Amino acid sequence: MTLSVAVIGAGFAGIGAAIRLKDKGIDDFVVFERDTAIGGTWRDNTYPGAACDIPSQLYSYSFAPNPEWSHTYSGSREILDYIEEMADAARVREHIRFEHTVCGLDYDAASGEWTISFEHLAPVRARSVILASGPLANPSFPDIRGIDDYEGHRIHSARWDHDYDFTGKRVAVVGTGASAVQIVSELVKQAASVKVFQRTPGWVLPRVDVKTGRLTKTAYRSIPGAQKLVRSAWFWGHESIALGVVWNTPLTRAVEAASKLYLRSQVSDPWLRRQLTPDFAAGCKRLLMTTDYYSALQQDNCKLVTWPIARIAPQGIRTVEGIEHQADCIVFATGFDVAKAGTPIPVTGLDGRVLADEWRGGAYAYRSVAVSGYPNLFFTFGPNSGPGHNSALVYMEAQIEYITDAIGRLLAADWKALDVRADVQRAYNDDIQRRLGATTWNSGCRSWYLTDDGFNATMYPGFATQYVRQLRRVDLRDYRILVHASGRGADAEMAGGRGGGSDAARAVDPGLRGRRRPVGAG
Structure with missing residues (x-):
């Protein structure tokens, strides 16, 4: 049996894709999830203080509004509850197969189908695949000498050990990013001492988190358009x-002046302020939204360490000036292995081409969602779809709408393959990289947005409105369309049509108008 659609991952993107597939009348799909529960990033990140730095009204799907958000900014548990409630309301749980760890995707040109391989389970075939595993799925430990020699307790922020008691412990925190500032603010309340190892400071702005009142929730439930209006206000505020x-x-x-003013209002020690002041443009690295971090750093049991780490020693962390900071536990708030180069799982396309090899110099795709030579395979939150100022859910929703529309056309017309044209993809990415050259992300700082040699495969260089607009409709002129073999035994290619199945019956490549031609699978 061949599925119509296989969705890889049951996080925000996978559940959203499943809902929209059902909404569009596509029921022959399965969501494969490696864990035992849904939720993705918000299932995994349960560290103390875990919360989103995007307002809840914006960090949600427009097709699944939630009038019950408790605060302006939601914690990880409430976000996970939202994902679970969406899945239940849309009845997509029946489509999910848990403990299915995907270990490979292979395209068969003869059948126009993908084979999905699993660890310890039989493979499955599907006509199309949505790779919704997400960029923040696999925790990343830093490449620091001696990390395996450490004899104390080791915790990654995305795999929190809730059984470990921090009371009276000496704790070292490696990292000062978005997760770290939340963790440090909570650890100082319990641990005997907390040492925060900072490589580079970040620009910090206060996050004003207000509890949502009962009357506001009632208005969202009973007044048509009220919640939509609030969401729109948040969107345009972030867009600006x-x-x-x-x-x-x-x-x-x-922005920098506001951040410096906030720093001065929170930290009285001039030397500490100097250590906490970035030397790069605001936006080059992710802005940090917190009202607790500066206060936590100034507690008697907390110390900021800015000397570079030389190595991890058996009893703690040794910095370059020769001091060994002993610790009972090291918390690594060091983010994730993001596929800026290579792929999270092996993907083999037409003629045996391997996507990891093609992405070795930096990942790329057409409008973040499709890659030439890998027909009927679509990505959520793919290359160059990262927002630096707005909600990732706005970008992800646009991707889901585009992908489910493309798959709907593929299935309705019974096409064998929908493969983005290489020249269209090349032109798109040349433009993206040209535009990235003028952004703060490419202005010289070191961040997880860039590969080691400075290639930006992560961020989208524009407004969210621009990103959403480019995904508003599937333009079939951008694709090679391969139909199944006729009675005479040859597959036929049609490229680029503006319409659905009936329009695609026209030859739409300008050089082939009115006729079809047989082509090879490649």
Whole structure:
């Protein structure tokens, strides 16, 4: 049996894709999840203080509004509850297969189908695949000498050990990013001592988290359009921030001035303020939204360490000036293995081409969702779809709508293959990289957005409105369309049509108008 659609991953993207597939009348799909529960990032990140730095009204799908958000910014448990409630309301759990760890995707040109391989389970075939495993799925430990020699307790922020008692312990925290600032703020309340190892400081702005009142929730439930209006206000507010953080403009100086003013209001020690002041443009690295971090760093049991780490020793962390900071536990708030180069799982396309090899110099795709030579395979949160100023869910929802529309056309017309054209993909990515050159992300700082040689495969260089607009419709002129063999035994290619199944019956390649031609699988 061959599935119509296989969805890889049951996080925000996978559940959203499943819901929209059902909404569009596509029921022959299965969601394969390696864990025993849904939720992805928000299932895995349960460290103390875990929360989103995007307002809840915006960090949700427009097709699944939630009038019950308890605060302006939600914690990880409430976000996970939202994902679970969406899945239940849309009845997509029956489509999920848990403990299915995908270990490979292989395309068969003869049948136009993908084979999905699993660890310890029989493979499955599908006509199309949505790779929704997400960029923040696999925790990343830093490449520090001696890390395996450490004899104390080791915890990664995305695999929190809730059984470990921090009371009276000496704790070292490696990292000062978005997760670290939340963790440190909680650890100082319990541990005997906390040492925070900082490589580079970040620009910090306060996160004003207000409890949502009962009357507000009632208004969202009973007044048509009220919640949509609030969501729109948050969207345009964040959209305007792009002018200060995506590009280096006078508004960037305004963001930096606001951050410095906040730092001065929170930290009285001039030397500590100097250590906490970045030397790069705001936006080059992710802005940190927190109202607790600066206070935590100034507690009597907390110390900021800015000397570079030389190695991990059996009893703690040794910095370059020769001091060994002994610790009972090291917390690594060091993020994830993001597929800026290579792929999270092996993917083999037409003629045996391997996507990891093609992405070795930096990942790329057409509009973040498709790669030439890998027909009927679609990505959520793929290359160059990262927002620097707005909600990732806005970008992800646009991708899901585009992908499910493309798959719907593929299935309705019974096409064998829908493969983005290489020349269209090349032109798109040349433009993306050209535009990235003018952004703050490519202005010189070191961040997880870039590969080691400085290639930006992560961020989208524009407004969210621009990103959403480019995915508003599937333009079939951008694709090679391969139909199944006729009675005479030859597959036929049609490229680029504006319409659905009936329009695609026209030859739409300008050079082939009115006729079809047989082609090879490649």
